[in-house]
Amino acid sequence: MKFSMVQKGVGMIEVLVALLILSIAILGFVGLQLRASEAGAEASNRILAINVARDLAEKIRINSAQILTYTSEMATTTSQKESGSNCFNNYCTPAQKADFDVKQSYFNALALGMSMSMQVCPSGSNGKQCIYVAWGKTLPSNSTANSENLNSCTVSSANGFTYRDNAKCIVMEVF
Numbered sequence: 001m002k003f004s005m006v007q008k009g010v011g012m013i014e015v016l017v018a019l020l021i022l023s024i025a026i027l028g029f030v031g032l033q034l035r036a037s038e039a040g041a042e043a044s045n046r047i048l049a050i051n052v053a054r055d056l057a058e059k060i061r062i063n064s065a066q067i068l069t070y071t072s073e074m075a076t077t078t079s080q081k082e083s084g085s086n087c088f089n090n091y092c093t094p095a096q097k098a099d100f101d102v103k104q105s106y107f108n109a110l111a112l113g114m115s116m117s118m119q120v121c122p123s124g125s126n127g128k129q130c131i132y133v134a135w136g137k138t139l140p141s142n143s144t145a146n147s148e149n150l151n152s153c154t155v156s157s158a159n160g161f162t163y164r165d166n167a168k169c170i171v172m173e174v175f
Helices: 002-006 010-062 064-074 094-111
Strands: 114-120 129-135 139-143 152-157 160-163 169-174
Touching (some): 010 094, 010 169, 064 114, 129 139, 160 169
Antiparallel strands (some): 114 129, 129 169
16 A cells, blocks of 8 residues: 555656656757758848849949949949939940949849948959848948958958858859
8 A cells, every 4th residue: 555655646757757858859849940940041141142143243244344334333322323224215325234233233132131332352353343242230341350340241361351250241253
Protein backbone atom coordinates (compact mmCIF):
# COMPACT_ATOMS: atom_id res chain seq x y z
CA MET A 1 0.00 0.00 0.00
CA LYS A 2 2.77 2.41 0.84
CA PHE A 3 4.57 1.64 -2.41
CA SER A 4 1.56 2.60 -4.56
CA MET A 5 1.21 5.97 -2.77
CA VAL A 6 4.78 6.93 -3.71
CA GLN A 7 4.16 6.16 -7.37
CA LYS A 8 1.07 8.40 -7.72
CA GLY A 9 2.74 11.63 -9.06
CA VAL A 10 5.46 10.05 -11.20
CA GLY A 11 3.33 9.82 -14.36
CA MET A 12 2.43 13.50 -14.14
CA ILE A 13 6.08 14.51 -13.68
CA GLU A 14 7.06 12.46 -16.72
CA VAL A 15 4.40 14.23 -18.79
CA LEU A 16 5.58 17.65 -17.58
CA VAL A 17 9.23 16.86 -18.42
CA ALA A 18 8.19 15.64 -21.87
CA LEU A 19 6.22 18.88 -22.44
CA LEU A 20 9.22 20.95 -21.34
CA ILE A 21 11.52 19.14 -23.79
CA LEU A 22 8.93 19.47 -26.56
CA SER A 23 8.49 23.21 -25.93
CA ILE A 24 12.26 23.78 -26.08
CA ALA A 25 12.38 21.94 -29.42
CA ILE A 26 9.46 23.99 -30.76
CA LEU A 27 11.20 27.23 -29.72
CA GLY A 28 14.25 26.11 -31.68
CA PHE A 29 12.13 25.52 -34.78
CA VAL A 30 10.45 28.92 -34.37
CA GLY A 31 13.89 30.57 -34.20
CA LEU A 32 14.97 28.75 -37.36
CA GLN A 33 11.78 29.79 -39.15
CA LEU A 34 12.30 33.43 -38.15
CA ARG A 35 15.89 33.36 -39.39
CA ALA A 36 14.81 31.71 -42.65
CA SER A 37 12.18 34.38 -43.29
CA GLU A 38 14.75 37.15 -42.61
CA ALA A 39 17.18 35.51 -45.04
CA GLY A 40 14.42 35.23 -47.63
CA ALA A 41 13.56 38.93 -47.29
CA GLU A 42 17.24 39.87 -47.61
CA ALA A 43 17.61 37.71 -50.72
CA SER A 44 14.50 39.29 -52.22
CA ASN A 45 15.88 42.80 -51.57
CA ARG A 46 19.20 41.86 -53.16
CA ILE A 47 17.48 40.53 -56.28
CA LEU A 48 15.35 43.68 -56.59
CA ALA A 49 18.43 45.90 -56.12
CA ILE A 50 20.42 43.95 -58.70
CA ASN A 51 17.54 44.30 -61.17
CA VAL A 52 17.35 48.07 -60.63
CA ALA A 53 21.12 48.46 -61.05
CA ARG A 54 21.26 46.11 -64.06
CA ASP A 55 18.42 48.01 -65.74
CA LEU A 56 20.29 51.30 -65.44
CA ALA A 57 23.59 49.67 -66.46
CA GLU A 58 22.01 48.30 -69.65
CA LYS A 59 20.52 51.70 -70.46
CA ILE A 60 23.95 53.27 -69.98
CA ARG A 61 25.52 50.61 -72.20
CA ILE A 62 23.06 51.45 -74.99
CA ASN A 63 23.66 55.21 -74.62
CA SER A 64 27.33 54.99 -73.54
CA ALA A 65 28.39 58.29 -75.13
CA GLN A 66 26.34 60.03 -72.42
CA ILE A 67 28.05 58.45 -69.38
CA LEU A 68 28.87 61.89 -67.95
CA THR A 69 25.24 62.94 -68.34
CA TYR A 70 24.11 59.84 -66.46
CA THR A 71 26.57 60.61 -63.66
CA SER A 72 25.57 64.25 -63.36
CA GLU A 73 21.83 63.49 -63.57
CA MET A 74 22.14 60.88 -60.85
CA ALA A 75 23.77 63.48 -58.60
CA THR A 76 20.83 65.93 -58.86
CA THR A 77 18.22 66.36 -56.16
CA THR A 78 14.86 64.62 -56.07
CA SER A 79 12.89 67.70 -57.11
CA GLN A 80 15.01 68.07 -60.22
CA LYS A 81 14.42 64.43 -61.16
CA GLU A 82 10.69 65.07 -61.38
CA SER A 83 11.11 67.30 -64.42
CA GLY A 84 12.43 66.18 -67.77
CA SER A 85 11.36 64.80 -71.09
CA ASN A 86 9.09 61.83 -71.66
CA CYS A 87 10.86 59.53 -74.09
CA PHE A 88 7.89 57.16 -74.27
CA ASN A 89 5.87 59.54 -76.43
CA ASN A 90 8.45 61.94 -77.86
CA TYR A 91 11.74 61.77 -79.72
CA CYS A 92 14.65 62.34 -77.34
CA THR A 93 18.23 63.36 -77.89
CA PRO A 94 20.84 61.10 -76.27
CA ALA A 95 21.20 63.59 -73.38
CA GLN A 96 17.43 63.71 -72.85
CA LYS A 97 17.35 59.91 -72.96
CA ALA A 98 20.02 59.80 -70.25
CA ASP A 99 17.95 62.17 -68.11
CA PHE A 100 14.83 60.07 -68.72
CA ASP A 101 16.65 56.80 -67.88
CA VAL A 102 18.01 58.18 -64.62
CA LYS A 103 14.58 59.49 -63.63
CA GLN A 104 12.95 56.12 -64.35
CA SER A 105 15.60 54.14 -62.46
CA TYR A 106 15.50 56.53 -59.51
CA PHE A 107 11.72 56.27 -59.13
CA ASN A 108 11.77 52.48 -59.65
CA ALA A 109 14.22 52.20 -56.76
CA LEU A 110 12.17 54.62 -54.67
CA ALA A 111 9.01 52.57 -55.27
CA LEU A 112 10.83 49.53 -53.86
CA GLY A 113 11.94 51.43 -50.75
CA MET A 114 15.51 51.75 -52.02
CA SER A 115 17.84 54.62 -52.77
CA MET A 116 20.51 54.78 -55.43
CA SER A 117 23.48 56.80 -56.57
CA MET A 118 26.17 56.62 -59.21
CA GLN A 119 29.73 57.75 -58.63
CA VAL A 120 33.28 57.02 -59.67
CA CYS A 121 34.28 53.69 -58.23
CA PRO A 122 36.86 53.81 -55.43
CA SER A 123 40.55 53.40 -56.22
CA GLY A 124 41.63 50.30 -58.08
CA SER A 125 38.74 50.47 -60.55
CA ASN A 126 40.43 52.55 -63.29
CA GLY A 127 37.89 55.38 -63.05
CA LYS A 128 34.84 53.23 -63.82
CA GLN A 129 31.42 54.32 -62.60
CA CYS A 130 29.66 52.38 -59.85
CA ILE A 131 25.92 52.17 -59.31
CA TYR A 132 25.02 51.92 -55.62
CA VAL A 133 21.57 50.64 -54.61
CA ALA A 134 20.81 50.54 -50.88
CA TRP A 135 17.82 49.78 -48.67
CA GLY A 136 17.03 50.01 -44.98
CA LYS A 137 19.22 52.50 -43.15
CA THR A 138 22.21 52.04 -45.48
CA LEU A 139 23.20 55.00 -47.65
CA PRO A 140 24.15 54.42 -51.30
CA SER A 141 27.64 55.86 -50.92
CA ASN A 142 31.29 55.13 -50.27
CA SER A 143 33.29 56.49 -47.35
CA THR A 144 36.86 56.37 -46.12
CA ALA A 145 37.97 54.08 -43.32
CA ASN A 146 38.28 56.94 -40.82
CA SER A 147 34.96 58.52 -41.83
CA GLU A 148 32.23 58.79 -39.23
CA ASN A 149 29.55 57.86 -41.79
CA LEU A 150 28.80 54.38 -40.46
CA ASN A 151 25.71 53.98 -42.66
CA SER A 152 27.55 54.10 -45.97
CA CYS A 153 27.49 51.05 -48.19
CA THR A 154 31.23 50.64 -48.73
CA VAL A 155 34.58 51.74 -47.30
CA SER A 156 37.52 52.76 -49.50
CA SER A 157 40.77 50.91 -49.11
CA ALA A 158 44.08 50.82 -50.96
CA ASN A 159 42.83 47.93 -53.16
CA GLY A 160 39.41 49.39 -53.98
CA PHE A 161 36.55 49.08 -51.54
CA THR A 162 34.88 46.64 -49.18
CA TYR A 163 31.31 46.39 -47.98
CA ARG A 164 30.63 47.63 -44.45
CA ASP A 165 29.50 45.06 -41.94
CA ASN A 166 25.70 44.67 -42.02
CA ALA A 167 25.40 46.98 -45.05
CA LYS A 168 22.21 46.42 -46.99
CA CYS A 169 23.27 47.38 -50.49
CA ILE A 170 24.78 46.26 -53.77
CA VAL A 171 27.39 47.91 -55.97
CA MET A 172 27.59 47.34 -59.72
CA GLU A 173 30.39 48.61 -61.96
CA VAL A 174 29.31 50.19 -65.24
CA PHE A 175 31.52 49.62 -68.28
